[in-house]
Amino acid sequence: MFRLILGQGLIMTGVGLAVGLVVxxxxxxxxxxxxxxxxxxxxxxxxxxxxxxxxxxxxxxxIPARRAARVDPVVALRQD
Numbered sequence: 846m847f848r849l850i851l852g853q854g855l856i857m858t859g860v861g862l863a864v865g866l867v868v869x870x871x872x873x874x875x876x877x878x879x880x881x882x883x884x885x886x887x888x889x890x891x892x893x894x895x896x897x898x899x900x901x902x903x904x905x906x907x908i909p910a911r912r913a914a915r916v917d918p919v920v921a922l923r924q925d
Contacts, residue, residue, distance in 0.1 A: 847914035854906025861902075862895050 873885035 846918070847910045850910035850913055851903075851906050854902060854910070858899060858902035858906075862898060865898075866891065866895070 869891070870886070877885045
C-alpha cells in the first residue's frame with residue numbers, strides 16, 4: 846500500500862516536472878529581459894528548482910502513504 850501511494854505521487858511529480866521543464870525552456874526567451882544576472886538557460890537553476898519541487902512532492906506523498914500503510918485493509922473494507 847505504501848509503495849502504491851508513494852509511486853502514484855512520484856509519477857505525477859515526474860510528469861509535472863517534465864512538462865514544466867519544457868514550458869520553462871520555451872518561455873525563457875520571453876522572460877530573458879526580466880532575469881538579471883542569471884542566464885535564462887542556467888542549468889543550476891533548473892536543477893535546484895526541480896530538486897526542491899521533487900523533495901516537496903516526496904514529503905507530500907510520503908505522509909498519506911505512511912498513514913494508509915498503518916490501516917488494516919480488512920478494517921478499511923469493512924467500513925465501506
